[in-house]
Structure formats: C-alpha cells, structure tokens
Amino acid sequence: RADDGYRLWLKYDRIADAAARQQYLRNAQFITGAGTSPVLQAASGELQRGLSGLLGQAVPALATVSTRTGGIVLRVDKQASAGEQPLKAEGYRLFSEKNNLVITGRTDQAVLYGAFALLRQVQTRQPLAGLNISSNPRINFRLLNHWDNQNGTVERGYAGSSIWQWYELPERLDPRYTDYARANASVGINGVVINNVNASARYLTAEYIGKVASVAGVLRPYGQRVYMSVFWAAPKVIGGLKTADPLDPAVKQWWATKSDEIYKAIPDFGGFLVKANSEGEPGPQDYNRTHADGANMLAQSLGRHDGVVMWRAFVYKAGSGDRFAQAFEDFQPLDGKFDPKVLVQVKNGPIDFQAREPFHPLFGAMPKTPLVLEVQLTQEYLGFATHLVYLGPLIKEVLEADTYAEGPGSTVAKVVDGTVDNHALSAIAGVANIGSDRNWTGHPVGQANWYAFGRLAWDHTLSPAAIAQEWTKMTLTTEPAAVRTLTDMLVRSRNIYVRYTTPLGLHHIMGESIHFGPQPWLAKSGRPDWTAVYYHKADSIGLGFDRTATGSNALALYKPEVQKQWGNPQTCPLDYLLWFHHVGWNQRLPTGRTLWNELATRYYTGADSVLWLQKQWAQVRPQLDPALHADVAARLQTQRKEALWWRDACVLYFQTYARQPLPAPLAPPT
Numbered sequence: 001r002a003d004d005g006y007r008l009w010l011k012y013d014r015i016a017d018a019a020a021r022q023q024y025l026r027n028a029q030f031i032t033g034a035g036t037s038p039v040l041q042a043a044s045g046e047l048q049r050g051l052s053g054l055l056g057q058a059v060p061a062l063a064t065v066s067t068r069t070g071g072i073v074l075r076v077d078k079q080a081s082a083g084e085q086p087l088k089a090e091g092y093r094l095f096s097e098k099n100n101l102v103i104t105g106r107t108d109q110a111v112l113y114g115a116f117a118l119l120r121q122v123q124t125r126q127p128l129a130g131l132n133i134s135s136n137p138r139i140n141f142r143l144l145n146h147w148d149n150q151n152g153t154v155e156r157g158y159a160g161s162s163i164w165q166w167y168e169l170p171e172r173l174d175p176r177y178t179d180y181a182r183a184n185a186s187v188g189i190n191g192v193v194i195n196n197v198n199a200s201a202r203y204l205t206a207e208y209i210g211k212v213a214s215v216a217g218v219l220r221p222y223g224q225r226v227y228m229s230v231f232w233a234a235p236k237v238i239g240g241l242k243t244a245d246p247l248d249p250a251v252k253q254w255w256a257t258k259s260d261e262i263y264k265a266i267p268d269f270g271g272f273l274v275k276a277n278s279e280g281e282p283g284p285q286d287y288n289r290t291h292a293d294g295a296n297m298l299a300q301s302l303g304r305h306d307g308v309v310m311w312r313a314f315v316y317k318a319g320s321g322d323r324f325a326q327a328f329e330d331f332q333p334l335d336g337k338f339d340p341k342v343l344v345q346v347k348n349g350p351i352d353f354q355a356r357e358p359f360h361p362l363f364g365a366m367p368k369t370p371l372v373l374e375v376q377l378t379q380e381y382l383g384f385a386t387h388l389v390y391l392g393p394l395i396k397e398v399l400e401a402d403t404y405a406e407g408p409g410s411t412v413a414k415v416v417d418g419t420v421d422n423h424a425l426s427a428i429a430g431v432a433n434i435g436s437d438r439n440w441t442g443h444p445v446g447q448a449n450w451y452a453f454g455r456l457a458w459d460h461t462l463s464p465a466a467i468a469q470e471w472t473k474m475t476l477t478t479e480p481a482a483v484r485t486l487t488d489m490l491v492r493s494r495n496i497y498v499r500y501t502t503p504l505g506l507h508h509i510m511g512e513s514i515h516f517g518p519q520p521w522l523a524k525s526g527r528p529d530w531t532a533v534y535y536h537k538a539d540s541i542g543l544g545f546d547r548t549a550t551g552s553n554a555l556a557l558y559k560p561e562v563q564k565q566w567g568n569p570q571t572c573p574l575d576y577l578l579w580f581h582h583v584g585w586n587q588r589l590p591t592g593r594t595l596w597n598e599l600a601t602r603y604y605t606g607a608d609s610v611l612w613l614q615k616q617w618a619q620v621r622p623q624l625d626p627a628l629h630a631d632v633a634a635r636l637q638t639q640r641k642e643a644l645w646w647r648d649a650c651v652l653y654f655q656t657y658a659r660q661p662l663p664a665p666l667a668p669p670t
C-alpha cells in the first residue's frame with residue numbers, strides 16, 4: 001500500500017529478513033510490568049504495537065509472567081541509576097537481567113521514553129541482546145510551540161490547517177491527537193503550547209479551558225503537559241476590567257483567579273507563554289511597566305501551582321536603531337529582576353529565524369535568568385513546504401556557538417541547559433511545522449525537522465548526521481547505500497539553501513508580503529526596517545551591514561572573544577561576513593575570489609546543488625515507497641525552479657551596484 005506519511009517515523013513495518021526477526025524475538029516474547037499506570041500502559045501499548053508490527057507476530061502484554069523469561073519488563077524504580085550516574089526523573093536505562101530486557105527509570109515517564117528508545121533500537125536494526133544503554137535529558141522543558149489560531153488557521157503554517165478541531169472539542173477527541181502525542185513522546189517532547197503567541201483572549205474563557213483540558217487528557221499519558229499563550233489584555237477583553245496594568249490589584253486578582261480556574265480543570269497545566277509589546281501585541285509597557293513587571297505578576301498569579309511563565313524577548317521597534325540590538329537593550333538590563341518562575345524565551349538569532357544567523361547576543365548575557373532557546377521548525381524563511389531543508393545542522397550550529405560567557409566552552413547549549421549559570425529550570429522550544437495535512441508537515445522531509453528538534457532537545461550532544469540517519473532508517477529505508485545517500489542529502493541541504501538565497505551572511509532579503517522568494521530591491525515599506533536595502537546596504541562601494549564600531553556597533557553586545565572572531569572583515573568566517581561588515585565589491589576573500597565573484601559563484605553553485613539533490617533522490621528510487629518518492633521528486637522540481645529565481649533575481653539586482661560581469665566560469669557563452 002502507498003505510504004501516505006501519516007505514520008511518521010513510527011512505521012513498524014515487518015522486518016524483511018526472517019533471521020533478524022527471529023533474533024529480536026528471542027528478547028521480545030512478551031511485555032510485562034505496566035500495571036494500572038496510564039503512562040506505563042501507553043508505553044506497553046506502543047511496544048506491543050511496534051514489536052508486533054516489526055517482528056510480524058503478536059507480542060502479548062502480560063499482567064504477570066512468574067518465572068518466564070525472554071521478554072521485556074517495565075520497571076519504575078525510585079533508585080534507578082545508570083552505573084555510577086543517577087538517573088534524572090525522565091532518564092531511562094535499558095539492560096538485560098536474567099534473560100529479560102528491563103526498561104527502567106525513576107518515573108513512569110522515564111520508562112515511556114525507554115520504551116521508545118527500545119523501539120528505535122529495533123527500527124534502526126541495532127541488536128537487543130546484551131543491551132545496556134542509558135540516557136538523561138539535558139533540558140527540562142522540551143516544548144513545541146504551536147502558532148495555531150482559534151479559527152483553525154496556523155500562522156506561518158505550510159501543512160494545512162490546525163490539528164486542533166476546536167469546534168469538536170471537548171466531546172470529540174480526534175484520534176490524530178493520540179498519534180501526535182505518540183510522535184512527540186517518541187522523541188522526548190514533554191510539553192505543548194497549544195496556541196499562537198499572537199494569542200486570542202478566547203482561550204482563557206471557561207469554554208476554551210474545558211476544550212484545552214480535554215486535549216491535555218490525551219497528551220497526559222504520553223508525558224506531555226499543556227501550556228497556553230496568553231493575550232496580555234485579556235483582563236480587559238474578557239474580564240471586563242478597565243486596565244491590564246500588571247501592578248493594578250484588580251488585574252492581579254483576575255489572573256490569580258484565572259490560574260486557579262485553569263489548574264482546577266488541568267491539574268498539571270504547564271504555564272503561560274507571552275508575546276507582549278511586540279509586533280502590535282499589548283503588554284505591560286502600555287502602562288509604563290517593564291517586561292519584568294508583567295512576567296512577575298503573571299508568575300505570582302500561578303501561586304502554589306506548579307507552572308512557569310515563558311516571556312518572549314522577540315521585541316523590536318521599526319525605524320529606531322539596529323533591530324539586531326533591540327531585544328538586548330530591552331531585556332539585558334532586566335537580568336536579576338525576574339521571579340524564579342520566569343524564563344525568558346529568546347529566538348536563536350537576533351533578527352528572525354533567517355536561514356543562518358549569528359547566535360542571539362542575549363545568550364550568555366543574562367546569567368541570572370533561565371533562557372529558553374526558541375527555534376523555528378516551520379520553514380517561514382526556508383522555503384515553506386517545497387524546499388528540502390533539514391534543520392538539524394541549523395539547530396546544532398546555534399547550540400554549539402560559544403558565548404564565552406564564563407570563558408571558552410560556554411556554548412548556547414550550556415547556557416540553555418542551565419549548566420553555565422546553575423539554573424534549575426531549563427527549556428527549549430520549537431515552533432511546530434505540523435498541520436492537518438495527511439503527512440503532518442507538508443514536505444515529507446519536514447518530518448525530519450520535528451524529529452531532529454526532539455532528539456536535540458533531549459540531548460544536544462547528538463550529531464545532526466546521526467539523527468538524520470536514524471530518521472531515514474525509521475522513515476524511509478534501512479538499505480545501507482540508500483541510507484548513506486539520503487543522510488548526505490539531508491546534512492548538506494541547509495547549506496545549499498543558504499547558498500542560493502542568502503550566501504555570505506546576507507539576511508532578510510525575502511519578499512515582504514508572505515516572506516517568500518527574493519525581494520532585495522524593496523525600497524519602501526510601511527515598516528522602515530523592513531526595506532531590504534536596510535539589511536543588505538548595497539551601494540556602489542560594496543555590500544553588507546557594518547555592525548562594528550564604525551557602523552551600528554551591535555557586535556559590541558557580544559563578549560570580546562566573539563567580537564574578535566567576527567570583528568575583522570579579513571578573518572570573519574564567510575558565513576557571517578555580511579552580517580557584520582560592509583565589504584568592497586573587489587575585496588579579495590580567503591577563497592581567492594573578490595566579493596562580487598564569490599557572491600555570484602555561491603548563488604550559481606547553490607542553485608546547481610539542487611540538481612545534485614535531485615540526482616541523489618533519483619538514485620534511491622528503488623528503495624523508497626513510490627508515492628513518497630514521487631512527492632519529494634516533484635517538490636525538488638519546484639525547489640530547482642525557485643532556486644533559479646532566487647539566483648537570477650539576486651545576482652541581477654546586486655550586479656546593478658557591483659557593475660561587473662559574472663566571473664568567467666559562470667558567464668553565459670557569447
């Protein structure tokens with residue numbers, strides 16, 4: 001039957017090789033130990049479903065097994081450890097004991113993650129016999145942020161409409177919610193912000209709290225808590241108050257009562273996400289209060305309830321100064337002023353989810369505040385659902401970036417996981433790329449981005465290549481040569497996209513209306529910072545945004561070691577060059593080419609690399625499901641067309657400033 005992509009990486013098709021199946025069966029004759037816990041039952045159910053499918057015969061779940069061995073035992077053990085290492089609450093261990101395979105951890109949730117790890121072993125064809133592996137999550141809150149609206153649309157969504165059917169809730173629970181929860185659990189995602197940060201106040205009405213509670217009921221057995229984005233002016237809009245001033249006693253009371261109401265319906269509610277005083281959203285600054293005043297009031301409204309407030313730092317004022325620096329200027333001075341239940345949520349880069357950005361300067365600059373890293377899985381600026389772009393390398397690049405906050409090695413990952421500044425709270429958020437499309441993500445390879453986000457959120461030391469390989473084996477094929485070809489494609493795809501859209505550190509030159517396609521020529525806009533000329537600053541002399549002391553000086557927001565790395569146009573890595581420097585068209589780069597020649601070369605080779613992607617994809621056709629293969633092949637055709645569009649638009653436009661022909665190897669024959 002044709003693969004419609006619905007099952008994601010949880011495919012569980014029968015392993016073709018009968019000897020391999022026999023081998024696995026020796027360790028997987030039954031499952032036991034679930035008891036009455038809903039989470040353990042979810043774990044047991046998944047093992048049963050997965051192993052029965054993979055091994056081609058029913059694997060029973062048994063209440064008791066007496067002395068029988070050769071099966072899988074689920075065991076919650078408050079003392080569970082991984083050798084010398086204690087296990088964290090969600091950490092699991094898989095090991096052999098008396099001819100059984102034991103999945104253990106200190107909590108039910110840990111065992112659930114262990115069950116998915118065991119399935120992954122089989123799905124990626126690793127042995128089960130003699131297994132001894134353990135794993136702890138490095139970040140506590142691993143969240144998807146849905147930019148889903150109450151009317152069913154998804155902001156920046158390219159995979160259909162929202163998966164949440166609000167008008168059917170709370171009575172009808174679409175089975176899709178359970179499959180969504182399974183997929184999240186399989187990669188360790190433990191929280192879901194259910195609605196858009198541009199929030200409707202309606203979610204805070206009794207009617208919607210009831211609907212959200214019913215979704216929470218589906219996610220709970222899969223270890224996920226529900227969070228809500230809140231509209232700052234809700235006390236006015238639905239509460240009948242005259243103000244939303246965070247220091248007003250009636251406003252405080254309103255939020256405290258609201259929190260109690262939510263926790264009554266959803267006892268394990270995760271907390272609030274807030275976008276305030278950003279892109280027209282209301283916020284505490286409307287009352288001359290700070291972001292901290294707002295965040296702290298909301299945190300205090302949670303009272304004794306176990307929840308947090310994630311307050312977004314994505315703020316900027318069009319037309320005043322360099323947008324690169326604005327979130328820093330607003331938030332950095334507030335470090336130390338936040339309630340212990342507040343985390344500040346920072347996008348990976350200082351502008352807005354561009355194909356490549358330097359890490360956000362707030363990382364490492366707010367040691368007293370736990371910072372949430374926000375990355376975007378939906379491909380707002382990365383080709384929507386037609387461009388094949390695997391985001392593992394992008395996410396990893398920011399995680400590995402060194403802030404030098406506490407000396408070398410103070411990577412963004414270690415700031416975020418709390419180890420640099422000893423924070424007990426830690427969180428990471430991925431803006432979901434999920435919608436109502438049958439295959440969830442529109443582009444089938446978009447599934448890999450959901451997968452990679454979860455895996456890196458759990459363990460940021462994993463390599464994007466290893467994750468791509470896992471995903472490929474679980475989703476597409478286990479045939480070794482094809483796995484190699486596909487992994488290679490995935491790993492290179494992001495750099496290819498950067499080359500034909502925004503090479504050498506160009507940024508924010510996409511079409512203004514829907515953020516798609518090239519528009520580097522945009523000269524006038526209602527929002528002055530939105531003119532692309534603002535970001536690339538092309539002139540007769542050269543190209544790029546001088547952010548050194550002779551320019552906006554935003555580079556000074558970073559630690560001296562980072563400034564040193566990016567501050568000199570002669571030594572700045574080419575990937576970041578035009579982020580920080582205005583470079584002469586004829587300046588020679590370390591590649592031996594002038595800026596103009598290098599720029600043109602990257603646009604051309606980038607667009608041609610899409611031909612390479614197409615060739616690779618054609619090669620694996622025999623190993624892949626025909627429908628899925630045809631789907632991606634067609635999308636790659638569009639990608640090639642649009643890569644040429646980007647190339648020609650940008651090269652021709654910048655050429656009007658550089659006033660030079662294409663370098664010889666690229667020039668069309670005369």
Ligand code: GCW
Pocket residue numbers: 147155156197198275279314352353380
């Ligand atoms: O990336 C930009 C998007 C907006 C989005 C905003 C944000 C949800 O274009 O659609 O709004 O960022 O992150 O708040």
